[in-house]
Amino acid sequence: MQQDILVLYYSTHGATRQLAQLIARGIDAVPGARARVRTVPKVSTVCESMEPAVPDSGAPYVELADLRDCIGLALGSPTRFGNMAASLKYFLDGTANDWLQGTLAGKPACVFTSTGSMHGGNETTLLSMMLPLLHHGMLIVGTPFTELALSTTATGGTPYGPSHIAGPESRLPISDAEKQLAVAQGKRLAEIALKLSVERAL
Numbered sequence: 001m002q003q004d005i006l007v008l009y010y011s012t013h014g015a016t017r018q019l020a021q022l023i024a025r026g027i028d029a030v031p032g033a034r035a036r037v038r039t040v041p042k043v044s045t046v047c048e049s050m051e052p053a054v055p056d057s058g059a060p061y062v063e064l065a066d067l068r069d070c071i072g073l074a075l076g077s078p079t080r081f082g083n084m085a086a087s088l089k090y091f092l093d094g095t096a097n098d099w100l101q102g103t104l105a106g107k108p109a110c111v112f113t114s115t116g117s118m119h120g121g122n123e124t125t126l127l128s129m130m131l132p133l134l135h136h137g138m139l140i141v142g143t144p145f146t147e148l149a150l151s152t153t154a155t156g157g158t159p160y161g162p163s164h165i166a167g168p169e170s171r172l173p174i175s176d177a178e179k180q181l182a183v184a185q186g187k188r189l190a191e192i193a194l195k196l197s198v199e200r201a202l
């Protein structure tokens, strides 16, 4: 039987989506695990969402049931002023019932981001993305330095989770190190999620 791990991201220019796909590749490489890739609609400050009910391209929109069904979560956002994008935060702010019910408590989670500049906040974005997940009782899975690319990367990749440095015009491709670290993170999350899922079932 395969168990799903939710890869939930928001992306405007596609870089965070590419990281999501690499993490999903890592998850799918673990026998018994399957990535369920989902996104969130854009939000506007002045009106209800005008997004189509189904996105024109990319992953389907997430539903609260996805949180309940999945045994782990990889959460990805572009950096927005050193923090996660409002669209993703808006979705998380709608999960109060799941917080009350403990839907996510005890499940593992990791976070990932794409940032314009090297020191423009990729680490602060990752750390702040962990906060709502900790409130939900999730167990945060970082990237260990046993992943050799973490010590040698000259682009993205942090102990707090995978990241990509997209450059001032968002044109830089995902580097080999960023790719390796994202795939490894997907595998690590899936392996831990499967073990914890067995423990919870006992």
Ligand SMILES: Cc1cc2nc3c(=O)[nH]c(=O)nc-3n(C[C@H](O)[C@H](O)[C@H](O)COP(=O)(O)O)c2cc1C
Pocket (backbone or CB within 6 Å): 010, 011, 012, 013, 014, 015, 016, 017, 077, 078, 079, 080, 081, 082, 083, 114, 115, 116, 117, 118, 119, 120, 121, 166, 170
């Ligand atoms: C409103 C806004 C705020 C941003 N804030 C930052 C920032 O604080 N630091 C940074 O380096 N890049 C920042 N960027 C750039 C994005 O993080 C970067 O282009 C990212 O790679 C976009 O990811 P995406 O391709 O998944 O949309 C910002 C972009 C926008 C539109």
